Amino acid sequence: MELSTADRLIDYTSSRVFSPMEVSEGDYEKNSTPSASSSDYVLIIDQRALERECLARSLMAYDPDLNIATAASTEEWQARSVSRDPSALIVILGSKTLAEAGVGDKIAELSTSFKDCPVVVIAESDDLHHVLKAVECGARGYIPTSVGINVAAEAISLARAGGVFIPASSILAMKEFINSMAQGDKCFSVLFTPREIQISEALRRGKANKIIAYEMDLCESTVKVHIRNIMKKLNASNRTEVAFKLRGLMK
Numbered sequence: 001m002e003l004s005t006a007d008r009l010i011d012y013t014s015s016r017v018f019s020p021m022e023v024s025e026g027d028y029e030k031n032s033t034p035s036a037s038s039s040d041y042v043l044i045i046d047q048r049a050l051e052r053e054c055l056a057r058s059l060m061a062y063d064p065d066l067n068i069a070t071a072a073s074t075e076e077w078q079a080r081s082v083s084r085d086p087s088a089l090i091v092i093l094g095s096k097t098l099a100e101a102g103v104g105d106k107i108a109e110l111s112t113s114f115k116d117c118p119v120v121v122i123a124e125s126d127d128l129h130h131v132l133k134a135v136e137c138g139a140r141g142y143i144p145t146s147v148g149i150n151v152a153a154e155a156i157s158l159a160r161a162g163g164v165f166i167p168a169s170s171i172l173a174m175k176e177f178i179n180s181m182a183q184g185d186k187c188f189s190v191l192f193t194p195r196e197i198q199i200s201e202a203l204r205r206g207k208a209n210k211i212i213a214y215e216m217d218l219c220e221s222t223v224k225v226h227i228r229n230i231m232k233k234l235n236a237s238n239r240t241e242v243a244f245k246l247r248g249l250m251k
Contacts, residue, residue, distance in 0.1 A: 041067035042156060043086035045074055051092060055122075058149045059156070066153075074110065085117050088160045093123040098133035099240050111138025118159040122152070128170040129244045141165035191233055199226045203239060204246040 042059075046052035052070040060066055069086065071077035089110060098104050098121075111119045118140035123130065126144035134142045140159040143152050144167050155165035192200060202212045209227070213220040227239070236242040 040087050041069050041084075042088045042090060042160075043077060044068060044070045044090045044092065045072070045077070046070070046092035046094070047072045048092075048094065051094070055090075055092070055152075059153055062149050062153045074113070085114060087117065088156055089114050089117050089119045090156065091119060091121050093121060095124055097123060097125045097127070098130040098137070099238060104133055104137045107134055107137040107139055118162075120156055120159050120165070126167050126169045127241075129241060131166055131170045135164065135166070142167065142170075144169065192230065196226055196230055196233075199223060200230055200242075200246050203227065203230070203243050206243065 044052045044056055046055075049072070052072075056068040056070050059068060069077070069082075071080075074089075091107065091110060093103065096103050098107070107119065107121060119138060120141035120143060121134045121139045122143045122145065123134075124145050126146060131142040141155050141164060143155050143165065146169065147155075147167065158165045198216060199212060202215070207215075209220050209223050212218070213223045216223070227242070231237070231239075231242055234242055234245045236245055
């Protein structure tokens with residue numbers, strides 16, 4: 001008998017596990033750990049209950065054989081004392097990006113803690129720098145919220161099979177960026193002043209403002225003014241994005 005989505009829902013008190021098995025209303029509170037039939041499951045982590053449960057139901061609708069667990073945090077899930085690790089860990093960042101302090105560290109921590117389980121990041125941004133940062137931190141996939149559920153499901157399957165998923169939109173954006181930077185050597189001296197070229201090189205090397213100011217015998221406030229001008233010319237929103245774009249310009 002084919003089961004509905006609701007029939008595959010098991011309530012884990014503060015977390016949820018979706019499994020293709022028939023469970024009655026009275027059984028929900030009894031099932032506090034995965035059953036033997038759900039030994040292979042995907043864990044979705046998001047503090048927002050509606051977001052994580054909507055994703056879980058959508059993935060199940062796409063692939064009825066997929067077992068899914070959800071929780072607000074890995075700490076909450078581990079507190080359930082589940083003996084088996086998930087086959088994939090999906091971390092939903094929401095509006096956060098890998099450029100924000102602590103986000104990359106958290107991904108790296110999860111990748112280490114769940115070393116036998118691929119970590120897949122879901123976020124609003126499809127900026128290639130954020131994608132590469134996630135992979136650098138140990139993620140095995142990066143899914144922007146602009147893709148459909150079919151792409152998300154296949155990306156998760158790829159990660160579970162040992163692959164790494166990078167969105168096509170990010171690759172195409174990089175191609176356009178590389179093409180636009182093909183004339184970089186010709187336009188670099190036109191784009192920046194001699195002083196900005198010096199500071200650009202320092203930024204590309206990841207030097208802090210204080211170090212740049214000391215090495216160039218400038219006030220730190222003067223360095224900040226030059227950096228703001230460089231950001232404006234590159235249409236960059238932060239130092240990290242500036243450094244990323246400069247690496248292409250200065251090749």
